[in-house]
Amino acid sequence: MWGGRFAAGPASIMREINASIPFDKRLWKQDIAGSKAHVAMLAKQGIVEGEDAQAITEGLNRIAAEYEADGVPVDLDLEDIHMVTESRLAQLIGPTAGRLHTARSRNDQVATDFRLWVRDAIDEVQAGLVGLQRALLARADENADAVMPGFTHLQSAQPVTLGHHLMAYYEMVRRDRSRFADARARADECPLGAAALAGTGFPIDRHATAAALGFAKPTDNSLDSVSDRDFALDYLMAATQASLHLSRLAEEFIIWASQPFGFVKLPDAYSTGSSIMPQKRNPDAAELVRGHAGRIMGCMTALCMTMKGLPLAYSKDMQDDKPPVFEAHDLLALSIAAMTGMIETVTFRTDRMRGLAESGFATATDLADWLVREGGIPFREAHHITGRAVAAAEASGVPLDQLPIATLKAIDARIDDRIYAVLTVDASVASRMSHGGTAPAQVRARIAQAQEELGS
Numbered sequence: 001m002w003g004g005r006f007a008a009g010p011a012s013i014m015r016e017i018n019a020s021i022p023f024d025k026r027l028w029k030q031d032i033a034g035s036k037a038h039v040a041m042l043a044k045q046g047i048v049e050g051e052d053a054q055a056i057t058e059g060l061n062r063i064a065a066e067y068e069a070d071g072v073p074v075d076l077d078l079e080d081i082h083m084v085t086e087s088r089l090a091q092l093i094g095p096t097a098g099r100l101h102t103a104r105s106r107n108d109q110v111a112t113d114f115r116l117w118v119r120d121a122i123d124e125v126q127a128g129l130v131g132l133q134r135a136l137l138a139r140a141d142e143n144a145d146a147v148m149p150g151f152t153h154l155q156s157a158q159p160v161t162l163g164h165h166l167m168a169y170y171e172m173v174r175r176d177r178s179r180f181a182d183a184r185a186r187a188d189e190c191p192l193g194a195a196a197l198a199g200t201g202f203p204i205d206r207h208a209t210a211a212a213l214g215f216a217k218p219t220d221n222s223l224d225s226v227s228d229r230d231f232a233l234d235y236l237m238a239a240t241q242a243s244l245h246l247s248r249l250a251e252e253f254i255i256w257a258s259q260p261f262g263f264v265k266l267p268d269a270y271s272t273g274s275s276i277m278p279q280k281r282n283p284d285a286a287e288l289v290r291g292h293a294g295r296i297m298g299c300m301t302a303l304c305m306t307m308k309g310l311p312l313a314y315s316k317d318m319q320d321d322k323p324p325v326f327e328a329h330d331l332l333a334l335s336i337a338a339m340t341g342m343i344e345t346v347t348f349r350t351d352r353m354r355g356l357a358e359s360g361f362a363t364a365t366d367l368a369d370w371l372v373r374e375g376g377i378p379f380r381e382a383h384h385i386t387g388r389a390v391a392a393a394e395a396s397g398v399p400l401d402q403l404p405i406a407t408l409k410a411i412d413a414r415i416d417d418r419i420y421a422v423l424t425v426d427a428s429v430a431s432r433m434s435h436g437g438t439a440p441a442q443v444r445a446r447i448a449q450a451q452e453e454l455g456s
């Protein structure tokens with residue numbers, strides 16, 4: 001394709017390091033779509049004859065059918081998907097194939113193909129994330145009243161509801177979706193027609209190709225068009241953050257599935273056994289989701305490192321942009337699907353959660369708040385009094401709400417019988433009615449709103 005000025009062919013090691021076809025064959029659909037839009041525009045502008053454009057389009061359709069049926073042939077001599085396709089076109093329709101590359105370069109071609117691919121990848125991730133949100137909503141709704149210990153420092157802190165805890169992840173996923181939507185909006189400009197780097201002297205219509213490929217507009221600077229990979233980085237950064245959230249949720253499941261916690265029984269479908277310890281039930285899927293987040297972040301870092309310091313415009317380093325994006329996408333799609341499946345099918349041991357919420361003096365803050373509210377005591381002093389009540393309960397091995405009133409009065413005479421109404425875990429969570437609080441009524445209100453956000 002480019003051998004005109006060379007006397008000798010490339011060394012075999014050059015062929016190998018130069019070729020991107022082993023991985024960029026994944027862009028074949030986008031490459032064919034880009035070429036079809038380009039040749040239609042060339043014909044409309046009178047740059048190629050209508051007949052030639054038709055032969056090229058028919059040839060491209062036939063190649064698409066071949067790729068669909070048999071896959072893309074990996075020929076290292078042809079370097080990449082653009083040349084594999086063009087050379088097959090030449091076999092099919094002869095020298096007319098050579099007119100397709102008028103007013104185009106592989107530099108704007110690959111930038112266009114890759115943007116199209118990333119745009120589709122974002123749509124696929126968005127659909128997966130909506131599924132995850134629906135799963136979270138369904139389980140949160142089911143468990144809006146289920147009390148569990150809420151943690152800070154992984155120490156029992158205050159009772160919360162399981163529904164509230166799950167809805168925290170709903171909010172994270174909502175932000176992830178908004179990051180992907182942002183990424184998609186910024187990627188929505190078409191580089192095709194920037195040619196090698198400087199634009200072209202042919203009277204092309206970049207608005208037409210942009211519209212034909214479903215882009216909002218053409219890009220505005222030809223140098224930027226062929227050297228910009230922000231759209232891939234935006235994707236990887238959004239993917240990194242989404243995977244961090246998935247990893248945190250996975251980690252919760254791993255902790256919750258451990259025997260000392262016993263908050264969940266992971267479904268058989270997402271667990272594995274041990275070949276030596278028959279009692280084992282390992283949370284492998286969750287562990288792999290946690291692990292994949294590290295690899296996805298690695299992909300993001302890899303592309304940052306590839307791009308940093310590259311002068312304008314295109315450099316071959318940029319061919320390395322695709323493997324990390326493909327890898328991250330595959331890992332993310334799999335992680336979202338696995339996490340969604342686990343949430344849909346996990347058994348929550350709500351009795352166990354409630355038991356632990358009741359045993360950890362988790363309503364101590366409620367006692368202190370009551371002293372402030374009912375006794376007019378400054379919070380710091382109330383905190384101190386409550387600390388003594390907790391010590392007394394711990395010494396006699398009972399929860400706070402089972403301390404006799406005499407014991408409580410001996411600690412502070414301002415405490416009376418009404419205190420028992422706030423010491424149960426149910427009273428505690430029900431009282432947290434501040435906006436975004438854990439009260440079942442608040443949680444249900446947010447779930448209803450979220451259901452509306454998602455649409456039915």
Ligand code: ARG
Pocket residue numbers: 020024079080106107110314316318319320
């Ligand atoms: N395979 C190349 C890539 O993925 C296509 C662009 C090649 N451009 C060039 N001037 N050699 O980046």
